[in-house]
Amino acid sequence: MARRGRQALFFLLPMLILVVAFYILPLVLTAWISFTPLTNWRVRDQLVDFVGLENYVNLYYLARYDPDFHKVLQTTLVFVVLTLFINVVGGLVLAILTYLIDERISLGYRLLWLLPRMTPLAVFGLLWYYFFYGGPQGTLNSFFLKMGIIDEPMRWGTDPAMLPYSAWAIIVFVNGLVGVSYGMIIFYSAFKNIPRELIIAARVDGAKTWEVIRHILVPIVRWHIVFVTVWQLLSLITSYTHLFVLVQWSVVDKWYGTTLALYVFNTAFFDVKNQGFAAAAAVILVIIGSILGLLTLRIMRFSQMISPPRGDI
Amino acid sequence: MVEVRLEGVTKRFGRVTAVNSVNLVFGDGEFTALLGPSGSGKSTILYLVAGIYKPSEGRIYFGDRDVTDLMPNERNIGLVFQNYALYPHMTVYDNIAFPLKLRRTPPEVIRDKVLEVAKFLHISELLDRYPAQLSGGQQQRVALARALVKEPEVLLLDEPLSNLDALLRIKIRSELKRIQKELGVTAIYVTHDQSEALAMADKVVVINRGVIQQEAPPDTIYNEPRNVFVASFIGSPPSNIFPATMDYTEEPCINLPGGTRHCVEEEYAGVLWRMKPSKVIVGFRPEHAEIVENPVDGRPVIVGEVYTVEPLGRENIVTVASEDIHLKVITPPEVRPEAGELVYVAVERGKLMLFDPQTEINLKYIAREWSQGG
Ligand SMILES: Nc1ncnc2c1ncn2[C@@H]1O[C@H](COP(=O)(O)OP(=O)(O)OP(=O)(O)O)[C@@H](O)[C@H]1O
Numbered sequence: 062m063a064r065r066g067r068q069a070l071f072f073l074l075p076m077l078i079l080v081v082a083f084y085i086l087p088l089v090l091t092a093w094i095s096f097t098p099l100t101n102w103r104v105r106d107q108l109v110d111f112v113g114l115e116n117y118v119n120l121y122y123l124a125r126y127d128p129d130f131h132k133v134l135q136t137t138l139v140f141v142v143l144t145l146f147i148n149v150v151g152g153l154v155l156a157i158l159t160y161l162i163d164e165r166i167s168l169g170y171r172l173l174w175l176l177p178r179m180t181p182l183a184v185f186g187l188l189w190y191y192f193f194y195g196g197p198q199g200t201l202n203s204f205f206l207k208m209g210i211i212d213e214p215m216r217w218g219t220d221p222a223m224l225p226y227s228a229w230a231i232i233v234f235v236n237g238l239v240g241v242s243y244g245m246i247i248f249y250s251a252f253k254n255i256p257r258e259l260i261i262a263a264r265v266d267g268a269k270t271w272e273v274i275r276h277i278l279v280p281i282v283r284w285h286i287v288f289v290t291v292w293q294l295l296s297l298i299t300s301y302t303h304l305f306v307l308v309q310w311s312v313v314d315k316w317y318g319t320t321l322a323l324y325v326f327n328t329a330f331f332d333v334k335n336q337g338f339a340a341a342a343a344v345i346l347v348i349i350g351s352i353l354g355l356l357t358l359r360i361m362r363f364s365q366m367i368s369p370p371r372g373d374i
Numbered sequence: 375m376v377e378v379r380l381e382g383v384t385k386r387f388g389r390v391t392a393v394n395s396v397n398l399v400f401g402d403g404e405f406t407a408l409l410g411p412s413g414s415g416k417s418t419i420l421y422l423v424a425g426i427y428k429p430s431e432g433r434i435y436f437g438d439r440d441v442t443d444l445m446p447n448e449r450n451i452g453l454v455f456q457n458y459a460l461y462p463h464m465t466v467y468d469n470i471a472f473p474l475k476l477r478r479t480p481p482e483v484i485r486d487k488v489l490e491v492a493k494f495l496h497i498s499e500l501l502d503r504y505p506a507q508l509s510g511g512q513q514q515r516v517a518l519a520r521a522l523v524k525e526p527e528v529l530l531l532d533e534p535l536s537n538l539d540a541l542l543r544i545k546i547r548s549e550l551k552r553i554q555k556e557l558g559v560t561a562i563y564v565t566h567d568q569s570e571a572l573a574m575a576d577k578v579v580v581i582n583r584g585v586i587q588q589e590a591p592p593d594t595i596y597n598e599p600r601n602v603f604v605a606s607f608i609g610s611p612p613s614n615i616f617p618a619t620m621d622y623t624e625e626p627c628i629n630l631p632g633g634t635r636h637c638v639e640e641e642y643a644g645v646l647w648r649m650k651p652s653k654v655i656v657g658f659r660p661e662h663a664e665i666v667e668n669p670v671d672g673r674p675v676i677v678g679e680v681y682t683v684e685p686l687g688r689e690n691i692v693t694v695a696s697e698d699i700h701l702k703v704i705t706p707p708e709v710r711p712e713a714g715e716l717v718y719v720a721v722e723r724g725k726l727m728l729f730d731p732q733t734e735i736n737l738k739y740i741a742r743e744w745s746q747g748g
């Protein structure tokens with residue numbers, strides 16, 4: 062047993078070192094900073110100047126009384142839930158569609174959906190900047206104006222009359238477009254691994270297309286669904302790059318386009334440069350992420366899916 | 375239950391013709407084996423009957439019903455795959471119940487039927503397990519149960535025993551035959567194992583490159599192969615086949631390798647006189663010949679030199695080289711000549727097969743067709 066433990070440790074060591082260096086250490090550092098008043102990176106005098114729970118208390122008051130921060134929290138919830146839904150269910154639908162149609166068409170179709178992911182962030186941002194631009198030159202505006210659906214240009218993501226829904230719709234749409242291809246690729250390759258005979262057998266047993274999907278395709282890729290859900294959940298909670306570009310270029314409203322992750326980033330590096338406070342928010346974010354991740358695994362009954370090792374080492 | 379008929383059925387995949395204008399009848403309640411080498415189109419025929427493929431040409435009938443354009447689920451068939459294709463995420467019970475659930479059968483009825491078929495196939499104690507927890511033989515029976523629970527009119531089996539070990543195979547194949555006869559279901563059984571086909575089937579259909587070679591009961595396939603392909607495909611080792619020249623001075627005689635001559639039996643004489651081919655293809659089975667020291671009157675004899683001897687315990691396979699032809703002969707264990715020894719290979723009376731060199735068809739069949747045609 063001890064030997065097996067040592068062996069396991071040997072194989073896990075490279076990964077452990079990486080995890081410690083790039084995850085545990087920064088995490089400890091962040092937690093540390095969250096108890097200091099660090100601002101503007103005045104590391105020399107502020108890094109050892111503890112203020113106790115002050116940053117957390119501030120965060121609590123902000124959460125309680127600050128209307129802007131309320132918007133951030135609401136946006137985070139809406140953004141994560143809706144985008145997660147689009148990424149998982151949309152990815153599944155796309156994968157099923159591309160699995161069922163002719164391979165040659167399906168390949169081009171899947172590549173098309175990969176484009177948003179392959180596009181550099183700046184180009185992607187620029188694209189949506191022009192697309193949702195508030196003046197008559199904006200793609201959406203000029204299209205709708207020509208069609209006669211609207212009379213004057215709309216400021217799609219920032220017009221207070223349409224907030225918060227328009228801003229939310231835009232950030233969910235833009236991020237969904239990027240994220241949906243991930244699930245599609247994973248699910249599609251999982252479908253491709255299902256033996257052809259299994260589908261034929263189901264057909265012979267009398268299953269119609271939707272019954273094949275429901276009883277065969279989806280249950281067999283259940284594990285992949287869990288994986289994609291957890292992965293996308295965590296990455297949605299923590300990622301902010303696309304949102305950053307959208308907010309920075311005023312495609313969407315500042316607060317109804319900012320999630321907690323972006324808020325942490327802006328607080329630490331951009332707006333007020335209050336790193337101590339940002340670190341406290343980041344710690345909370347990590348805690349929320351961990352709890353939600355575990356909860357998802359629990360809900361999807363992950364433990365039932367773990368199979369015993371494929372052989373004794 | 376129902377007779378299955380293929381009329382002029384052709385199936386093409388792009389430029390490949392997998393099945394070429396096939397006419398076949400699978401008798402009601404009969405057990406038919408489809409036998410052929412890999413890639414000959416056996417599975418394709420099965421899938422055509424199942425409705426998984428649509429024929430490029432021709433029609434398929436179940437009794438009087440034209441099923442050519444019907445979907446698999448409208449045909450009332452049971453299909454067992456080579457790799458069983460059990461649903462890995464369902465228990466054995468759910469696997470068997472699946473076709474009934476899709477038919478919206480009431481749960482109590484499903485339960486009764488699943489338990490009944492499970493008992494019939496001796497898998498009642500496996501119902502809670504997942505396919506991955508079963509042995510090959512058990513999986514095979516579950517696949518069979520799933521096919522039978524629908525009470526199909528036609529049972530299609532695509533090499534269902536090929537994953538099993540030799541002992542289990544022999545055991546299950548008799549079991550399968552018994553089940554089929556008990557249910558009286560029309561069965562089509564695909565295999566490339568000839569002993570399986572000969573042992574189980576009421577009728578054997580030999581197919582090569584998508585074309586039917588012969589369709590007959592097992593003994594006929596074995597004793598009177600219709601053409602060179604069937605003769606060389608059936609038997610282990612398969613028939614000895616070699617070309618020979620003819621001589622018609624007094625009666626039709628074959629110049630055998632090694633310089634001997636054999637004047638043909640009555641049944642071949644007529645057709646040879648009429649066709650007068652200068653060459654024929656000669657064949658005989660290794661088990662229909664023996665090694666003798668002196669040529670015996672009347673029997674066809676080939677002179678040659680012993681090339682190798684393979685002792686198999688119950689018998690030996692002796693290879694004899696005569697001119698540039700290698701002949702295999704099965705001998706009793708005690709007959710074990712030395713390599714290099716000069717021997718005579720004597721073929722049993724009436725066991726020499728002659729084929730037309732052009733069409734490779736057995737001259738016996740040509741003679742029969744002529745006598746029938748007038
Ligand atoms: N879906 C398909 N697309 C293209 N060609 C096919 C397809 N299915 C079969 N073929 C071709 O048709 C021919 C017959 O195939 P089939 O699967 O019927 O052979 P088989 O007799 O079942 O062989 P095996 O004993 O190896 O299973 C082969 O040449 C094969 O390559």
Ligand SMILES: [Mg+2]
Nearest residue numbers: 416417418532
């Ligand atoms: Mg096959």
